[in-house]
Amino acid sequence: MKPAPFAYHRPHDLEDVCALLDELGDDAKILAGGQSLTPMLALRLTHFENLVDISRLRELQGIERRGDTLWVGAGTTHAAVGADDVVRTDVPLLNRVTPLIGHFQIRNRGTLGGAVAHADPAGEYPTAALTLDAVIEATSSAGRREIPAAEFFTGLWETALAPGEVLTAVGFPVWRGRSGFGVHEFARRHGDFAIAGATVATELDDDDRVKRCAIGLLGLGSTPRRAHEAEQAVIGRKLADVVADEVGELAMRGLDDIPADQQGSVSYRTRVGSAMVSRAFTDAVTEASRENAYA
Structure with a gap:
C-alpha cells in the first residue's frame, strides 16, 4: 500500500518548526527518522494532512x-x-x-x-x-x-x-560511584519487537548494600514502566541477601494489564518478564560489585 496524500514541510530551523506547528495545529505530525511513522503511513494505519520533517536540523x-x-x-x-x-x-x-x-x-x-x-x-x-x-x-x-x-x-x-x-x-x-547496568530482552528473532525485557541500574555502597536501584520494564503494558515495588524491596539490603529470581518475580507483581497477543499469553509474558529482570539485575549488581566499576 501507499500512504494517503499529505503535504510535506521541511523547515530551516527550530523557530520555523514551532511556527508551522502553531499554524497547522492537529493536522501536523513531526517526522524525525521516520522508522516508525513511515510504515504506519504506508499501511494506512494512521494519516496526517501535513508532515513536518526535522531530520536535517543540525541544532537538534x-x-x-x-x-x-x-x-x-x-x-x-x-x-x-x-x-x-x-x-x-x-x-x-x-x-x-x-x-x-x-x-x-x-x-x-x-x-x-x-x-x-x-x-x-x-x-x-x-x-x-x-x-x-x-x-x-x-x-x-x-x-x-x-x-x-x-x-x-x-x-x-x-x-x-x-x-x-x-x-x-x-x-x-550520569550515575557515578559503584554503579552497574544490565539489559535483557527476549524476541523471537533479532530485530523483532521484544516480547518482554528489562533495564536495570544499581549502585552499591562501600558495605555492598544496594544504595540505589531502578528497574525498567518493556513490552509489559501500554507504556514503558518501572518496577517500583521490586526496587524498594532491595534498597538498603546486603547484596548477598538479595536473590535475583525473587527480584524478577516481585517486579511482575501487580501488573494487571500485560498484553496478550499472537506472540504470547499473559502468563507467558509474565514468566519471560520475570526472567529478563532477574538476568538484567544480576548483570547490573555484578558490574557494580567490581572494584573498578565506574568509580
Whole structure:
C-alpha cells in the first residue's frame, strides 16, 4: 500500500518548526527518522494532512555533557548514540540498549527523539529514559520546558507533549560511584519487537548494600514502566541477601494489564518478564560489585 496524500514541510530551523506547528495545529505530525511513522503511513494505519520533517536540523543533533546530565539532541541517530564514547562512559545503559533496536539500517536513520516521542511500550530508548529518570525537553513558540520521564509516557503511543510542542532533547543523569547496568530482552528473532525485557541500574555502597536501584520494564503494558515495588524491596539490603529470581518475580507483581497477543499469553509474558529482570539485575549488581566499576 501507499500512504494517503499529505503535504510535506521541511523547515530551516527550530523557530520555523514551532511556527508551522502553531499554524497547522492537529493536522501536523513531526517526522524525525521516520522508522516508525513511515510504515504506519504506508499501511494506512494512521494519516496526517501535513508532515513536518526535522531530520536535517543540525541544532537538534549532538551529544553534550552539562554538569551531571548528558543531553542528547532529539535528531541524533541511534547509530551515533551507539558509537559515542561519552555515552558509553557516562550513560552505559543507553549505549547497551542501542544494538537491540531493530537492524542497523533502522539505527542509521532512526533518532533518539523520535523513538522517545513515539512512546512504544516495547521501545528500548523510552524504557532506558524512564529507568534513569531522564528529563525530556519540549519546545514550542511559547518557550521550553522539561518533563520528567516518569510523567512523559501517558498511554499507548501517547505522551505529555502539548499541542505545538516538539521534543528537542533528552537529558540522562550520569550515575557515578559503584554503579552497574544490565539489559535483557527476549524476541523471537533479532530485530523483532521484544516480547518482554528489562533495564536495570544499581549502585552499591562501600558495605555492598544496594544504595540505589531502578528497574525498567518493556513490552509489559501500554507504556514503558518501572518496577517500583521490586526496587524498594532491595534498597538498603546486603547484596548477598538479595536473590535475583525473587527480584524478577516481585517486579511482575501487580501488573494487571500485560498484553496478550499472537506472540504470547499473559502468563507467558509474565514468566519471560520475570526472567529478563532477574538476568538484567544480576548483570547490573555484578558490574557494580567490581572494584573498578565506574568509580
